[in-house]
Structures are given as structure tokens and as C-alpha cells.
Amino acid sequence: MAIIFRNFRRQLVNLGPVILLYFLAITELDTEFSNHFTILSFNLQFVIIYYWMLRDPPLLGNGHVFFAGIINDIIMGLPMGTSSLTYLVISFVAIYIKNVTVKMTLFTDWFTFIIGIFFANLTYLLLISNFSDLSITYSNLFYNSLFTFLFYPLFWLIFNWYGFLTGIKRND
Amino acid sequence: MSSSRDDFGIVIRSALLQRGAKQKFSLFFLICLSILIFFLDSFPSKIMDKTRSLLNDGIYLTSSIATSPIKFISFLKDKTQDHVFTYQENKILKEELKKFKQKDFQNEFLLTENKSLKKAVESSQEVLESNILDNVSAKVLLDKESPFLKSLILNKGSRSGIKKGMPVLDQNYLAGRVVEVNYLSSRILLLDDLNSKIPVIVGNSALHAILSGSGDESPKLEYLPEGFELKDYSTVYTSGKDGIFPNGIPVGKIFFENNEVRVKLFSDSNQLSFVHVILTNSESNKF
Numbered sequence: 001m002a003i004i005f006r007n008f009r010r011q012l013v014n015l016g017p018v019i020l021l022y023f024l025a026i027t028e029l030d031t032e033f034s035n036h037f038t039i040l041s042f043n044l045q046f047v048i049i050y051y052w053m054l055r056d057p058p059l060l061g062n063g064h065v066f067f068a069g070i071i072n073d074i075i076m077g078l079p080m081g082t083s084s085l086t087y088l089v090i091s092f093v094a095i096y097i098k099n100v101t102v103k104m105t106l107f108t109d110w111f112t113f114i115i116g117i118f119f120a121n122l123t124y125l126l127l128i129s130n131f132s133d134l135s136i137t138y139s140n141l142f143y144n145s146l147f148t149f150l151f152y153p154l155f156w157l158i159f160n161w162y163g164f165l166t167g168i169k170r171n172d
Numbered sequence: 173m174s175s176s177r178d179d180f181g182i183v184i185r186s187a188l189l190q191r192g193a194k195q196k197f198s199l200f201f202l203i204c205l206s207i208l209i210f211f212l213d214s215f216p217s218k219i220m221d222k223t224r225s226l227l228n229d230g231i232y233l234t235s236s237i238a239t240s241p242i243k244f245i246s247f248l249k250d251k252t253q254d255h256v257f258t259y260q261e262n263k264i265l266k267e268e269l270k271k272f273k274q275k276d277f278q279n280e281f282l283l284t285e286n287k288s289l290k291k292a293v294e295s296s297q298e299v300l301e302s303n304i305l306d307n308v309s310a311k312v313l314l315d316k317e318s319p320f321l322k323s324l325i326l327n328k329g330s331r332s333g334i335k336k337g338m339p340v341l342d343q344n345y346l347a348g349r350v351v352e353v354n355y356l357s358s359r360i361l362l363l364d365d366l367n368s369k370i371p372v373i374v375g376n377s378a379l380h381a382i383l384s385g386s387g388d389e390s391p392k393l394e395y396l397p398e399g400f401e402l403k404d405y406s407t408v409y410t411s412g413k414d415g416i417f418p419n420g421i422p423v424g425k426i427f428f429e430n431n432e433v434r435v436k437l438f439s440d441s442n443q444l445s446f447v448h449v450i451l452t453n454s455e456s457n458k459f
Contacts (some may be wrong), residue, residue, distance in 0.1 A: 082210060
């Protein structure tokens, strides 16, 4: 009984990042604070995907990243596939960095995250401006990317702490 | 040189094609699938429209249920704040009451003014109601904010007669227009969204213009005639020139900022809980 309970607890803990990713995609909970500070918004989904893909790719899984993107598109009213593609680009950059880097630190993670944000937002911009009627404000996109980058260390520490508490080991 | 290029190719291939023990799909397959879905969704087809509509209804409903604990917590927070500040509020109200007693002599004048204003409001409402064929009240199901898109999801859809392009009112003020209709839900684009363009008329000067969302709280007035003269705080109404919106719906008041004519909207998009969708006969295909 104790073993079953322990296994169940471990599975639930391992599902934490996936649950958070889906929760952010499906609920009203957002990371847009323009009511308090006009330019403040960041993309927590990017941070979750990048961090957990670097740390332990099977824990998040590309399939979940894809479905979270589809749900996000429907909730946000974007053409279906836009967020999926940007999330998968982030995921691709993370796996690439993981494959070419021997030792990961906060600073290597943080600075390589710029490449991920750049390519993900480039994909988003190319899709929206070329294949849809939607207009976007470039400055908003820039500030969103900037704050996503700036807040990364904070979430790195939180997720690291979560990993430490729950015993998820870094898969280097 | 060539060996480093080979290494790069190997790493890229490995990142795109490798699958873990629990992963059923490679990254490459999912990227291709996303691109396919994006293009299928971008080009209108009946099958995709129906699929999207079904998916939308299902996900909006799930989202509404998943969001209910957050809404409940926010409700509890508001209630607690109300209770905490009751004592302070009582003090402020007492002071205000004192001030009002001192201003008692003005009451008579205010009453007369109030009566005349009420008459004006009633007559403008009558004009508005006479222009409106029918309307449907809808609850705001979701208002997830995005830095790029400002829209809301309503709990009424094509089943209630809602069609694309229909105007949406917050009390008697214009709040936005319907841009997506599903069977049980619909999405409205708010006036402050970058993609919103509404033909309007400025009340006291009868100038026609386009109210264009700018992504922030106050949309701009564009395509005003050359040499126009406008006064601060003039009211902006819908002109009805597009043949979709009834004319005379109040939108907001104008003000000037950095040589631009902006409109302070009557409807506060952050405070919308219930709205009215005006069931006009026309359907726009311009979205």
C-alpha cells in the first residue's frame, strides 16, 4: 500500500510541470499585468517549456507541449497551430542546447534562452503577419520577450527548488 | 571545418528525430503537424470551421469550469476587502455626509438639473431602442488577457442568433463586435484591440471618422477630414455607415494626446460581466 501511494505521489509530482502548462493554457490565469504596469507581461509557458526540456525532456513531452499550444490558440483566438509551433521551437532549441552543452548552470540556461525566445517569437511574427489578418504591436512583443528573459532566473530558482523538494533529478 | 558542420547536423537531426522511452512522437513530426493545422485553419473550409467551432465550445466550457476556483478566490478577496475597509469607509462616508449637509442649499439646483438630464438620457435611450431590432444578453465566460489581442468569450452563440460582425453593448455603450461564433459561445473583439475599426461620428460637429484600436486603453480617431476642428470631451457615436451597426450608439468622449485625437471609452473592458449583443440583420464578411 505504501509503495502504491509512493508511486502515485511520484507520478503526481512528475506531472507538476505538465499540469502547470495546461493550467496556464486553459484558465484565465495570465501573466499579463498591463493594468498595473503598462508594458509588463511575460510568457510563463516559454519558461516552463525551456526549463523542463533542458532538465528532463520526457517529463514534459513534446506531445503535451503541442496540445497545450493548441488549447492556448483556441483560448486566445489565434489561428490554430501558432502557439504549438512557437512552443515546439522553444522545445527544439532547449533539446539542441542540452545536446551540445556538457555542464548547465543558471547563466548558460539564461543566456541560451535568448536564442529560444528569438526563434519562437520570429516564428510567431512570421506566421501572424504573413498568413493571418491579425495585427500585433511590435513593442508589446518586444517587452513581452524582454520580461520573459528577465524573469527566467526567478522561475529557474523556483523550478530548481521544486525539483529539489520533489526529488526530480537533473538529467544531464 | 567539415567535421564541425557534420557535428552540427548530427545534433540538429538528433534534436528533431529522437524519441524518449515515453515519447510517441518526434519533434519533427509535431512541427509538421502544427504547420499543417495552421494552414488548414488559415484557409476557410467548412470541415475546419465545424471542427474549430466544436473544439472552441468544448475548450471554452472546460476553461470556464477550470477557472471557477480562481473566480471564487477573487470574489472572496473582494468580499474580505469590503469587510476590512467597512470601518474606514464608514468614517469617510460620515465626513462626506457632513459636506453634503453643508451644501444643502445647492440641492434644489441639482435636483432641477438632474431632472433635465434624466429627460435627455431617456430620450437618447428611446432613440437607441427604436434603432435596435432585438438583443441577446450574454455573460462573459472568459476574459483571458493577452498582450497582443484584446477579446472576450461570451456564453451565447449561433444557437441564440448571434452572427459575426454584430455589435456588443455594455449597458447602452458600445463595447466591441462579434468576430467568432460557435454554437454555444462567441468571441468579441474589444474596441481597444489593434484590429478593431469602427465607423463613428463626432456628436457636435457631425464629422465622420474611423475609431481605430491602438492596443492601449484609448483608441484613436483616424481618417478625419483635413482642417477639422474638434473640442475636448465631445461625444463619439457609431455612424452606422457600415450598414451593420445601428447609428447613435454612444462610444466615448474625445481628448487630445500627442497631436492625436483619442477616445476615452464609456465601456470599461476590464469590468465587463454581462453584455448585450444587438441582433442586426446584416452579417459582415470583412473579418
